[in-house]
Amino acid sequence: MAAENAERELVDQWRDILTVHARTLCELDRELHPHGLGASDFEVLDLLTVGTAADGDSGFRVQEISERVHLSQSALSRLIGRLERDGLVTRGMCAEDRRGVRVCVTPKGRELHGEVLPLQRAVLARMLTGGPAAPDA
Amino acid sequence: MAAENAERELVDQWRDILTVHARTLCELDRELHPHGLGASDFEVLDLLTVGTAADGDSGFRVQEISERVHLSQSALSRLIGRLERDGLVTRGMCAEDRRGVRVCVTPKGRELHGEVLPLQRAVLARMLTGGPAAPDA
DNA sequence: ACGCATTCAATGCAAGTGCATTTAATTCCG
DNA sequence: CGGAATTAAATGCACTTGCATTGAATGCGT
Numbered sequence: 430m431a432a433e434n435a436e437r438e439l440v441d442q443w444r445d446i447l448t449v450h451a452r453t454l455c456e457l458d459r460e461l462h463p464h465g466l467g468a469s470d471f472e473v474l475d476l477l478t479v480g481t482a483a484d485g486d487s488g489f490r491v492q493e494i495s496e497r498v499h500l501s502q503s504a505l506s507r508l509i510g511r512l513e514r515d516g517l518v519t520r521g522m523c524a525e526d527r528r529g530v531r532v533c534v535t536p537k538g539r540e541l542h543g544e545v546l547p548l549q550r551a552v553l554a555r556m557l558t559g560g561p562a563a564p565d566a
Numbered sequence: 567m568a569a570e571n572a573e574r575e576l577v578d579q580w581r582d583i584l585t586v587h588a589r590t591l592c593e594l595d596r597e598l599h600p601h602g603l604g605a606s607d608f609e610v611l612d613l614l615t616v617g618t619a620a621d622g623d624s625g626f627r628v629q630e631i632s633e634r635v636h637l638s639q640s641a642l643s644r645l646i647g648r649l650e651r652d653g654l655v656t657r658g659m660c661a662e663d664r665r666g667v668r669v670c671v672t673p674k675g676r677e678l679h680g681e682v683l684p685l686q687r688a689v690l691a692r693m694l695t696g697g698p699a700a701p702d703a
Numbered sequence: 704a705c706g707c708a709t710t711c712a713a714t715g716c717a718a719g720t721g722c723a724t725t726t727a728a729t730t731c732c733g
Numbered sequence: 734c735g736g737a738a739t740t741a742a743a744t745g746c747a748c749t750t751g752c753a754t755t756g757a758a759t760g761c762g763t
Contacts, residue, residue: 442694643744
């Protein structure tokens with residue numbers, strides 16, 4: 430029957446996703462780690478840097494970030510804490526809702542972002558082009 | 567230029583992979599956790615169950631498993647430890663290389679596998695059909 | 704205006720992961 | 734044969750993650 434083929438295809442598809450994801454994420458971490466960032470950290474830093482103007486921008490709400498990043502609320506809170514500790518972002522309170530927090534990139538954060546962005550792009554280009562088979566060739 | 571488009575496409579592709587991966591893995595964990603398994607655990611249990619005969623099979627070497635699963639050697643070692651503690655697999659020594667370990671599924675492991683396999687397939691079918699957009703529709 | 708349910712973000716906690724190291728067995732080469 | 738280099742798997746350790754809870758601020762209904 431076709432049902433069995435469809436199931437097999439689904440399983441293969443999932444296996445491929447797992448493979449590409451693991452390989453790319455691992456490589457990404459390897460490239461970014463010397464700069465003090467993990468893949469998740471970069472994801473957030475990238476969002477903040479690309480998504481806000483360099484000056485006079487009030488930044489993103491934590492909640493807004495959490496909608497665009499695949500991370501639990503608690504993990505994100507701690508991640509932002511680390512970025513703040515490293516001077517890459519600042520946490521400020523939100524005028525219109527004092528429960529909220531506004532996160533802004535610092536100049537240092539922007540600088541680091543500019544520094545590692547090419548590395549990230551290079552990894553993506555290296556790992557994502559061609560099929561899910563190992564890109565050793 | 568085309569280079570910018572290619573780069574943008576790469577980034578989009580990566581974002582989609584991240585989304586599908588996160589959604590599916592999360593859902594998989596949710597389904598399997600009540601049965602005492604995580605997604606990685608199932609991956610290993612599935613490999614062992616499907617890859618070996620029910621009887622008289624000497625099982626897989628840890629190393630063989632590690633080649634097929636996207637997990638560090640240490641993580642795999644501990645994972646097998648948990649499966650063993652739960653009575654789902656057994657660790658036995660390897661006759662031809664006494665450094666090695668042979669891992670076999672127990673009947674209990676096979677039973678659990680049969681129980682959760684449909685759940686896994688259902689999640690894949692639910693999350694993987696249709697585009698990377700949320701399958702809420 | 705008051706209180707109750709809700710929402711935002713932070714934190715305690717347990718679990719899983721990877722890197723580096725360790726222990727044990729094997730292989731290679733002199 | 735004997736010792737050094739190598740390989741298999743386990744373990745110490747630090748870090749990140751998610752779930753559940755907490756503390757604070759808001760909004761809603763009466």
